[in-house]
Amino acid sequence: MTIKLISALAASSLLLFSSCIREEALSPECDITSVSQEWLNSKGAGLILGTPVIKQATPASITLFINKKDDRVKALNPQFTISAGATLLYKDNNTRVPFDSAAYHDFSESQTYSVRSADGHFTKDYVVSFEVPQPLDSCDFEDFAYNNNRHQYMTLLQRQEDGSVNSNIWSSGNAGYNLTGMAASPTDFPTSFVSGGHKGLAAKLVTRSTGTFGMLTRPPMPIAAGNLFIGTFNLNKAMLAPLEATRFGLQIVKGEPLKLSGWYKYKAGAEFTDRNKTVDASRRDTADIYAVLFEVDPDNFQSLNGANVLSSERIVSIARIANPGEPSTWTYFEEPFRPMNGKTFDTARLKHNGYAISVVMTSSRLGAYFEGAVGSTLWVDDIKVTYK
Amino acid sequence: MKIFLITIISLMMGVSAQAADATTWLEPTETTGNAVRPDTIRDSSNDRNIILAALKGWQVAVGAGLELGGASPVPIPRSIRQINSFNPLLNLYLEGTAYKSFTPRWGMALGLRFETKGMKTNANVKNYHMAIIEDDGGHMEGGWNGPVITKYRATYITVPVLATYTFSNPRWMVSAGPYFSLMLNGDFDGYVHDGYIRTPDELGENVNVTHATYDFSNNLRKFQWGLQIGGSFRAYKHLYVNANLDWGLNGIFPSDFNTISFALYPIYGTLGFSYLF
Numbered sequence: 001m002t003i004k005l006i007s008a009l010a011a012s013s014l015l016l017f018s019s020c021i022r023e024e025a026l027s028p029e030c031d032i033t034s035v036s037q038e039w040l041n042s043k044g045a046g047l048i049l050g051t052p053v054i055k056q057a058t059p060a061s062i063t064l065f066i067n068k069k070d071d072r073v074k075a076l077n078p079q080f081t082i083s084a085g086a087t088l089l090y091k092d093n094n095t096r097v098p099f100d101s102a103a104y105h106d107f108s109e110s111q112t113y114s115v116r117s118a119d120g121h122f123t124k125d126y127v128v129s130f131e132v133p134q135p136l137d138s139c140d141f142e143d144f145a146y147n148n149n150r151h152q153y154m155t156l157l158q159r160q161e162d163g164s165v166n167s168n169i170w171s172s173g174n175a176g177y178n179l180t181g182m183a184a185s186p187t188d189f190p191t192s193f194v195s196g197g198h199k200g201l202a203a204k205l206v207t208r209s210t211g212t213f214g215m216l217t218r219p220p221m222p223i224a225a226g227n228l229f230i231g232t233f234n235l236n237k238a239m240l241a242p243l244e245a246t247r248f249g250l251q252i253v254k255g256e257p258l259k260l261s262g263w264y265k266y267k268a269g270a271e272f273t274d275r276n277k278t279v280d281a282s283r284r285d286t287a288d289i290y291a292v293l294f295e296v297d298p299d300n301f302q303s304l305n306g307a308n309v310l311s312s313e314r315i316v317s318i319a320r321i322a323n324p325g326e327p328s329t330w331t332y333f334e335e336p337f338r339p340m341n342g343k344t345f346d347t348a349r350l351k352h353n354g355y356a357i358s359v360v361m362t363s364s365r366l367g368a369y370f371e372g373a374v375g376s377t378l379w380v381d382d383i384k385v386t387y388k
Numbered sequence: 389m390k391i392f393l394i395t396i397i398s399l400m401m402g403v404s405a406q407a408a409d410a411t412t413w414l415e416p417t418e419t420t421g422n423a424v425r426p427d428t429i430r431d432s433s434n435d436r437n438i439i440l441a442a443l444k445g446w447q448v449a450v451g452a453g454l455e456l457g458g459a460s461p462v463p464i465p466r467s468i469r470q471i472n473s474f475n476p477l478l479n480l481y482l483e484g485t486a487y488k489s490f491t492p493r494w495g496m497a498l499g500l501r502f503e504t505k506g507m508k509t510n511a512n513v514k515n516y517h518m519a520i521i522e523d524d525g526g527h528m529e530g531g532w533n534g535p536v537i538t539k540y541r542a543t544y545i546t547v548p549v550l551a552t553y554t555f556s557n558p559r560w561m562v563s564a565g566p567y568f569s570l571m572l573n574g575d576f577d578g579y580v581h582d583g584y585i586r587t588p589d590e591l592g593e594n595v596n597v598t599h600a601t602y603d604f605s606n607n608l609r610k611f612q613w614g615l616q617i618g619g620s621f622r623a624y625k626h627l628y629v630n631a632n633l634d635w636g637l638n639g640i641f642p643s644d645f646n647t648i649s650f651a652l653y654p655i656y657g658t659l660g661f662s663y664l665f
Contacts, residue, residue, distance in 0.1 A: 025466040028515055028531070028590040056593030122590045179587060179595060181527025212522035218599035236584075240596035 026119035029083035031056060032126050035064065036079035047072055049133070049251050049353055050301035053168050053232050054126075057147060057175065061127045063168045065251070067353060073130045075104040085118030091125065134160040135254030136169065136230065136357065138384035141203045144193040146186065151178055153189040156203070156228060169250065171231055176238035176245065177224045180213045190226035190363070198263040198330045202381035203228050205363040207269055207285070209374045215277065222277035223374055225367025229360040231303055243306030243368055249294060249356035251301070255387035256345040257357065260291040260319035261334040262383035265327050266363075269373025285373035288365040290320035291357065291385060293337060293345075298353040306368040309360065316343040316355070330381070345388075359383060447487045451630060453660015455479035458507035459540050459640045459652040467531075470512040477506040477541060481658060487552065497550040497563055505654055506541035515586070517649040520602065530592065534583015540640070542574030542608060548616045564617040567634060571610045576640070577603040607645050612638055612654065626665070632658045 035052045049065040062080075066073065079101060082088050088099035091112035105111050110129035116122070136158065143157035143165050158169035172191035183189045190208045193201050205226025214221045217239055230250055237245040268285040294304060294314040304312050317337035324333075349355060361380050364372025456476045461468075481503035489495035513536055519529040550565035579601040584594040618632030639651030 020464045021468065021470065022464060022466045024469060024514065029586065029594075030591065031593070058591050117590065124591050179528060181521075181529075182525055184525065211524040211526040213520075213526045213528055213600075216600045216602065217597070218601075235593060236596055238595060239600075240598055 026117070027083060027085050028117045028119050028122050030086050030115040030117040030122045030124040031083045032060075032062060032080045032088075032113065032115055033083065034081045035062065036081060039077075039079040043076065043078075048130075049298065050296075050356075051303075056235070058124065059127065059148065060124055061129070064128075064130045065133050066130050068132055073107040076107050076130070077101060077104045078128065080113065082115050083117065087116045087118075089114040089116060089123075096123070131166070131168070133166070133169070133250060133252045134162065135387075136250075136252045136359075136385060137161070137254065137387075138382065139170070139359075140200065140382050141193055141197065141380070142201050144201075147175075151181065151183050152186050153178060153183065154186050154192050156193065168232075169230055169252070170228060171233040171246075172226075172228050173224060173233060173238070173246070175233055175235045176242075177208065177210070179235075179238065180210045180224075182208065182211045182213075190224045191228055197379070198381035200381075202263075202379050203361065205287075205361060205378040205380070207364045207367060207372045207374055207376040219370075220276060221370050222273060222275065223364065223367065223370055223372050225362045225364035225372050225376070226378065227360070227362040227367065228380070230358040242370075246306045246309075246368065247303035248292065248305065248309045248358035248360060249296070249303045250358070251296065251298070251353045251356050253293065253350060253355040253357045254385075255350065256347075257291065257293055257317070257319070257337050257385050258388055259334055259336050259386045260289075260359065260383070261332070261386065262289070263330045263332055263381045264289060264324065265330055265379045266324055267328065267375075267377050268326055269375030269377075272373045273371070275370040285363075285376040286365045287324045287376070287378040288320070288360065288362045289324065289333070289378075289380065289383075290318055290335075291337070291359045293317050293355060293357050295343070295349065295354055296356045301356070303356070304358065309358070313341055315340045316345060330379075357385070359385065445488050447664060449485045449487070449628065449662040449664040450483070451485070451628070451660050451662025452480065452482050453630065453658050455481055455503060455505060455634075455656045455658045457505070457634075457654065457656030458509065459505075459636075459654045461650040462653050462655075465516075465650050467513050467516040468511055469514050472510040472512060472535065473508075474510075475508040477508060479504045479506050479656070481660065483660075483662070485662065489554075493554050495552040495554070497548070497552050497565075499546075499548040499550070499567075501546040501548065501567075502543075503546055504541065504543050505656055506539075508537070508539045510535060510537045512536075518585075519646050521647075528585070528587065529589070530585040530587030530595075531590070532580055532583060532585050533594075534580055534597070536578065536580050538576070538578040540574075540576045542576075542640070543572045544569040544612070545572060546570075550616060559622040560619065561622070562617075562619045563632075564615070567614055567616045569612040569614075571608060571612070574608040574640075575603075575605045576608055577601070577605060604641070604645075604647060607641055607647070609638065609640055609642050612636055612640065614638070614654070618658070620662075622664075623661075626663050628662045628664060630658070630660050630662055634658065 053063045055061045089096040090099050096114050107130045110127050113126050114123050144154045146152045153174040156170040157165040157167050174189045174191050192204050194204045207225045210224050231248040234245045266287045271279050272283040293316045317339050319335040319337045363376045363378040483501040485497050485499040487497050514533050515531040521527050546567050546569040548567040550563040552563040554561045581599045584596045586594050614636035616634050620628045620630045634656045636654035
């Protein structure tokens with residue numbers, strides 16, 4: 001009787017609530033979600049390398065890599081997919097005009113597109129540029145930029161052969177750590193660039209606690225290892241499938257890589273914890289520094305990710321410090337690229353942009369699996385890939 | 389349950405005795421005729437006070453019943469798109485009430501109620517703004533898109549202060565007035581799953597989330613108040629059937645609690661019976 005009464009009343013209250021559901025508000029989302037694949041396949045074929053890098057956090061940007069200086073960039077009409085219901089605009093001399101899919105623009109200089117949300121309240125600008133990635137030789141960690149989120153963190157800039165700086169080479173998990181709000185200053189993030197390097201600034205990678213939030217997700221993510229790598233970080237996947245959030249590798253191979261060298265020092269944190277934050281006194285944290293060369297299909301770029309960066313069948317060779325230990329002073333290392341999967345370097349493949357390379361550094365070797373010690377600190381400076 | 393009942397009756401009697409007149413308390417005697425086991429309250433002098441209260445125009449009732457409702461924003465914000473399920477949970481109340489008539493029609497009722505309020509909801513939301521701040525400095529803010537499962541369950545001591553009106557058919561009485569609640573303990577927690585949070589704001593980006601829990605129990609407001617309106621039907625000489633609507637006028641969270649961007653007002657209907665001594 002009581003149960004029936006409750007059910008009846010519950011059903012009627014549900015009805016009551018449902019009748020109070022109001023009309024849906026128009027969406028505030030104002031994103032360029034992708035560069036049209038159709039356009040990439042047609043206009044982009046033979047011109048565009050890899051996948052476009054879309055940075056959603058303001059200042060938002062879209063970078064398309066091209067093989068070499070190409071006059072075709074002087075007249076292009078890139079097409080985009082945007083948030084449902086939103087409006088795409090093109091910024092012409094600081095005036096936003098409706099997007100015209102047939103209008104060609106000169107991408108010798110970057111161009112700006114805007115998306116206005118369906119509700120009309122929000123407009124986000126995207127700086128769209130085409131750039132020729134320059135082969136990576138070395139990085140001295142002297143150039144960095146701040147993002148302009150609420151909690152600022154640092155992004156490494158790569159100084160290129162022509163003297164320009166490029167913000168699309170190196171990535172870290174800082175954007176993911178930013179979700180926890182645990183960092184009060186840029187140097188509280190797992191990845192930062194600070195003085196006290198072997199020369200000038202150095203990369204400082206620290207394994208941090210993700211605090212309460214890290215334990216609220218399923219599975220939990222109790223730590224965030226400091227990391228720095230060539231590739232892109234996909235924040236969208238950071239909580240869903242963290243191993244897939246780190247996308248390793250860019251087509252910036254100069255020749256056959258022979259060795260990876262640089263300077264580092266390391267101190268493991270006191271307590272090693274597993275993915276449930278349970279202390280395991282029998283284990284000690286270890287750093288990881290490696291470079292991986294792998295084959296890519298130039299027309300269908302696929303990066304490596306946290307799950308296969310050391311095991312993919314596409315890997316040609318890996319240079320890795322097997323046992324970095326815990327040197328407390330700046331220590332030089334030099335590791336040869338060791339062949340994998342029975343593959344050898346093929347110059348013809350390189351000519352067709354069939355190789356990608358990533359250099360990866362982390363303060364906790366198993367950080368991708370959320371195992372490590374809070375406080376583990378890896379310093380790296382003056383890293384160099386030597387080509388044949 | 390019996391312990392609760394006895395406690396509530398004793399508490400209620402204390403209230404009614406004070407309301408009667410503290411200076412005319414009588415010495416305890418063995419005279420008693422009500423349903424309460426006299427040996428449990430023999431030393432409290434309350435049994436005499438009931439009689440005294442009745443002589444002075446006070447009547448006393450004890451009752452129990454069910455509460456059904458929820459903590460809801462008013463009106464329901466547009467970010468809530470669909471209520472997938474709503475479970476009011478089994479909420480009970482035990483109440484003692486002292487009535488006094490001033491005229492044949494008008495009177496007042498002073499109650500003391502021990503009650504639970506709760507609900508469990510599963511709702512689909514879009515751009516549901518949340519800003520969560522943890523004690524360790526963690527801070528997450530953004531608009532959630534996806535299902536939200538919420539469980540609210542709290543225990544209150546509530547004092548309603550009501551004006552009563554008895555109709556020409558004296559079996560019917562209506563009452564209305566404010567109530568004041570003190571939360572004894574409360575839980576407000578739940579989880580979100582299979583959706584995304586747009587963070588840190590509308591210009592930010594979407595981050596997929598498979599499952600994340602939250603617990604705002606420590607943020608629940610201790611003191612609440614609202615309006616109670618209802619009616620009683622005297623089914624038998626001593627037995628009333630009561631129905632009330634309790635409408636909270638402050639949210640279950642303090643106004644500076646911004647995690648949920650709208651106030652949640654407790655709105656409960658109660659249905660129960662009471663025994664009039």
